[in-house]
């Protein structure tokens with residue numbers, strides 16, 4: 001079962017003058033082929049590409065730990081942010097029941113899952129209201145081992161657990177996922193003897209879903225992580241092809257890079273499935289943090305926009321048809337949903353409503369997806385579609401790898417480093433200064449310089 005990619009509506013002879021001409025596309029092919037080679041040569045640096053192939057032992061350990069957690073707890077809480085949270089959220093939503101936490105214990109396939117991707121004090125307080133520490137296991141995830149948000153969440157949980165059960169029992173209730181050497185978490189994990197999983201070198205936060213960062217929470221919730229990795233491996237092989245027309249990730253990257261030259265500096269991802277809703281959040285971070293960079297040629301990157309079909313047909317699609325030609329739209333389409341739901345007969349006397357009866361919600365959502373693709377195309381806006389035959393662990397693994405590789409190829413074509421995030425670091429450092437971390441005091445002066453212009 002293969003994930004498909006259809007870029008017909010990106011091309012000018014279909015979408016009109018704002019599209020990419022066949023010549024423009026073909027002109028990129030030699031640079032694109034070079035990008036495939038460069039990425040191949042970088043395999044020992046970008047190790048996230050090897051995750052589908054080199055984790056047999058780790059997967060065994062993850063499954064053993066997941067079994068222990070599933071037996072012993074009713075809630076599993078992930079502490080982490082950004083790349084340490086968005087992948088687990090996307091995969092859980094994609095592959096488990098859409099109202100997973102609300103199911104009864106008997107129906108749910110594992111503990112409830114909470115992923116704390118923020119530090120809103122109300123959110124932290126509300127978490128404490130709904131979990132029972134007695135039956136909760138926490139997984140703190142931070143590659144750097146020092147992110148303030150995650151450390152604040154960790155301190156809260158450690159204090160609570162130590163007060164309730166004593167330091168010696170932390171190891172029964174807290175699991176760490178972090179770098180093998182760097183950062184503060186590894187020291188804490190060693191001191192308290194925590195079960196620890198490692199984020200391998202060469203695997204940055206937003207490329208880490210297929211390592212223990214994503215695999216442990218998924219396995220705890222009963223997701224088939226081996227099928228996910230198999231899907232990712234299959235897509236990696238497909239996307240190693242230097243024939244652009246046979247390589248969906250490379251074609252995706254080429255199209256977006258050329259589209260940027262046409263002024264399309266916005267990239268909309270619009271899944272037509274609630275199960276894929278949070279893939280748009282995950283993609284937004286991947287695309288924005290990897291490609292929003294400057295180099296000696298200029299400033300690059302597209303602003304990612306999250307959209308949901310059909311919900312946002314009633315919110316954003318007006319802009320995607322009649323608005324400016326500053327965006328590309330990528331539809332995430334699903335051919336076979338996991339449920340079929342009929343639209344029953346109820347008011348047959350009113351033909352304006354009754355035409356729906358006898359159809360299914362499946363037919364309705366698929367028709368609306370096709371209709372929106374058409375409306376966007378005839379309005380002259382570039383769009384393309386990624387097609388999932390079904391949403392399952394294997395196709396989700398394929399989707400993750402395809403979009404990660406598309407990001408990496410786009411980085412090569414734009415000649416930027418897709419793996420750092422200097423802009424994020426600046427914000428982190430100013431937070432340290434504001435909260436009094438030693439060594440960051442001098443930075444506060446820079447903040448005081450601005451003359452406030454504030455109303456009320």
Ligand code: PA5
Pocket residue numbers: 081082083084141142143144145146147150204205206207289421424
């Ligand atoms: O992709 C990235 O590298 C970042 O978004 C990080 O995931 C995020 O800042 C959290 O970092 P860490 O996992 O080190 O706590």
